[in-house]
Structure formats: structure tokens, C-alpha cells
Amino acid sequence: MPPNVNSTTCAQCQDLDASYNSEDFKLEAIQVLGDAIRVPTESYDDNGAVGEDSRWDTFAELHRVLEATFPRVYESLNVTKVNTYGLVFHWQGSTTANALSLGRSSRQSKSGNTDPYSGYYDGTWIWGRGSCDDKSDLIQQLLAVDSLLQQGFSPARTLVLAYGFDEESKGTEGAGHLAQYLEETYGCDSFALLLDEGGGYKDMGGIVFATPSTSEKGYLDLKITLSTPGGHSSLPPSHTSIGLLSRFITAVEDNPHQASLSRTGTPFAMTQCLAAYNPVYPEELRELARKAVMDDAALNMLQERLLASYPMYKAMLGTTQAVDLVEGGVKVNALPERASAVVNHRIAEHSSLGELQQHLIDLLTPVAAKYDLALVAFGSNVTSGGSGQVTLSDFLGSALEPSPVTPTEYGPWAILQGSIKAAFESSPTRNSSKVVVTPSLSTDTRFYWNLTKHIFRFSPSFETDMYNGLHTVNEGKSFRADSLNEGVRFYTKFILNVDESDLL
Structure with a gap:
């Protein structure tokens, strides 16, 4: 029997990379991100506390969209809501190995003062506020977890996905409460590593550099x-x-x-x-x-x-x-x-x-x-x-000390480097291009410094995958659809590599 024919006595799981490259998966990912964009989640500098300021209530609708979109994730993982609108997905591992954390600044929110929230796909771009910063990372991560669940994957190392909702304002209502919950639940220095949003890919002279951040000013x-x-x-x-x-x-x-x-x-x-x-x-x-x-x-x-x-x-x-x-x-x-x-x-x-x-x-x-x-x-x-x-x-x-610098001499950094290279260089859309991984500076993980010494900030996309500038009137206006699939591929490889590695 040829390898491409599945045997009833020796069942073979589907190649996840192949499924991510399919047109059906691409259209599904576009629809899912569009649905999330169409919920006008915003945060403001003058937001009051959750429960006192009704402007937070829009996040309840986003939660309903996520639950309807990812029923397998909600059924298989333990989902906790922290301070009403913070989300924590707990995927219990089969061993006592330290946990992996994704998310946080892959936040549900985006502040702004303009419409649209269309989620419209024009054949190249997915349009709408929050498409770049940062509902795309949120959806890519949940799609990766959903795909792994669909293939019957069960982690050895516990995986935690945590998403705040007010990073663009103060962060205290979302990440501030999430950090306290995670410390109380898992303990200080309890995570093998944490991956947050941050630097992406940059083409420099024909060579692509990936720039995950290892410290913050x-x-x-x-x-x-x-x-x-x-x-x-x-x-x-x-x-x-x-x-x-x-x-x-x-x-x-x-x-x-x-x-x-x-x-x-x-x-x-x-x-x-x-x-x-x-x-x-x-x-x-x-x-x-x-x-x-x-x-x-x-x-x-x-x-x-x-x-x-x-x-x-x-x-x-x-x-x-x-x-x-x-x-x-x-x-x-x-x-x-x-x-x-x-x-x-x-x-x-x-x-x-x-x-x-x-x-x-x-x-x-x-x-x-x-x-x-x-x-x-x-x-x-x-x-x-x-x-x-x-x-x-x-x-x-809002005063904040510079962050601890994440070590780049061993284990966690090597796993991240290898995952980035594996996802990028094996992609059918990259034409066998190579990528160089280099540390850089970033911001935004201050609430999580007690959870691990190994915090990386990386988003698997090019600047050219985002239309319009950040922190402008039309910030985060559209996201390139092809990059959405590539992000799912990266997060899948990263989760699998961390789960199998003995470097942590």
C-alpha cells in the first residue's frame, strides 16, 4: 500500500502542513478572523473598572463568537474567565514538566475612533480594525490548537493560552488580573517559557530576519x-x-x-x-x-x-x-x-x-x-x-523598570529559533528561503515577569502583511490572508517542538 493511502489497520494522521496549505483551510481561517473583527472590541485610556464601565461589555459578544467558532477547544480545554473578560485556556499535559504559555498581548481588543469592523476579504486582504494588532495572533493560536485537537494530539507538557483585553490602555484590567491568577494557580517561575506578540519577519538585502524580542525598555x-x-x-x-x-x-x-x-x-x-x-x-x-x-x-x-x-x-x-x-x-x-x-x-x-x-x-x-x-x-x-x-x-x-533580559545561550531560545526556521523554511510559499533569527527590543509583558525568565515576543508575519501604520487613525486596518495560514503553521510547530523537547 502506498504511503498516501490510509490503512484501516495502521491509521496515519493527516499532514498538518498540507491541511494548512489547502484552500478550504485558508477560507476557514479568513472567515474566523473576519467574524472576530466584526465584534467592535475597543479599550480606552479612561476606561473604568470591569463591572463599572459598560464599554467593556462588548467583549462578552467576542467570547460568544470564539465559543461558537471553536467548540472543540472549549470542550477539550479548561477555560477560565478572569476579571470577566480575560480568557485562560488550560490544556493539561500528561507529565509534570513546566508549562508553556502563549498569548496575553495576542489581545482581544483594539482601541480606535473609526469604523469599519467589516472583516471583509477582498481576495488578498482581510479588512477591519484589530486585524493586525492583534486579533490575527489570537485566531492563529486558537486555530493551531483546534487543528492539533482534531488530529488527536495530547500534550505531554501543559499548555496555557492567556488573553487580556486592555493592553492598549493600561493593561491592569486584563493582563494585570491574568498575571495574578496565573501566579496563584501555577506559582512563580512555573513556566518553561512564554511567547507573546512582538517582532516579526524583515527582509534585509534578500535575507529574511526574524526578530523576536528578548527584552523591553x-x-x-x-x-x-x-x-x-x-x-x-x-x-x-x-x-x-x-x-x-x-x-x-x-x-x-x-x-x-x-x-x-x-x-x-x-x-x-x-x-x-x-x-x-x-x-x-x-x-x-x-x-x-x-x-x-x-x-x-x-x-x-x-x-x-x-x-x-x-x-x-x-x-x-x-x-x-x-x-x-x-x-x-x-x-x-x-x-x-x-x-x-x-x-x-x-x-x-x-x-x-x-x-x-x-x-x-x-x-x-x-x-x-x-x-x-x-x-x-x-x-x-x-x-x-x-x-x-x-x-x-x-x-x-505607569512607571516601569526595564525588563529582565531573556537568556539566549541555551534551551528555550534554541527551541524558538528552531521552530521559526522550521516553519519558515519548510513553507511552500517561501520558496525554500532561509531565515536568520536575531534578538531585538520590544514592550508589553511587564505583568508576566514573575512567571518565567524565558519571555519571547514574536508574531510570525512581515510588516508588509499589515496595511496601514500602527498607532495611527486607521491602525491595524487589514491583514494579508496568506500570512494568516503561515502563522498557524508556526504556532503548530512551536507547540509540538516545545512539547517534545528535552532542552527545557
């Missing part, structure tokens, strides 16, 4: 608040609170943070990968990168050349700052008694929240003294003054 939204006496605009002081605020903003912008290329940092590791494998990488930089492994002078020169050649390195190698919000004044004939600005900071991997706060205090204390202003910084009185007060604070309490 820290975060601080600095609020600068000026309080001064009011009065009539016909009798103004030399500087109103708005004018004084401008001095502090200028001081911040005129003193950007210094970049630093550290051999132990993620940007250095990424640079080494690019220098080794990118065919169009400048030869001067390639040679400097080789020498920089041991030579301090070469390391300093490499940093200078990278900053001069690639604008992204300015953000990667240092703490960034951007003045994003400003307000003040109520009437044109009344002196503003209060004015404020918010400066967004992304803290460098090698720095810390405390170092940033001290930098701001040292920088702005002389400005406060010059204008006879009392300075209160992060809850402490720094200087006194008689003309008003300037307050430095953590806007919305």
Missing part, C-alpha cells in the same frame, strides 16, 4: 506641573505658568540621554547578527562589529557609526523622550494658575527608573531655582521658592 510618563498665582492678564508677571512650563520643556529637550552600546545588551547581539548575515551590511561596519567583540576602541567607533548611519539606533541605545501632551489656561484675560505637560520616556535596557528620575531632578532643579519655584519631585520636596511650584510626577502611575 522601561517606561515613565513624566508629568511636569506648574502652579503659580492667578490674576488679570492686564497685570502679568514676567512669566506665566505656561511660559515657565516652556522653560522646563526646553531644558528636557535640550538635554537628550546619551546612547550606550554595551556588549551585554540586546542591541549589540542584534548588531552582531546583522553584521554576520546581512549581505548588504556596510563592510566597514561589518569589520567594526567583528573587532568590537573584544576591542573597546572598535566598540566606541561602532557605536558612533551606527548612530550616524541608522536613526533607529538612537532609540535602541538610549532612553528616549517625547513631549506628547500639554495643557494650561482657561481664559484669555485670566492668568493661568496651572499648566502641565507630559513627557513620554522609554528607558534604555542598561538604565533604570531611578537613574532617569535622578537625571530629571538634577536637570530641572537649576531651572526651578532660577525662577524662584519650589520643586517637588516624585513625592519629595527638593527646593523651596516663593513664586510658585513645579511638580514632577508619574502620570497615571
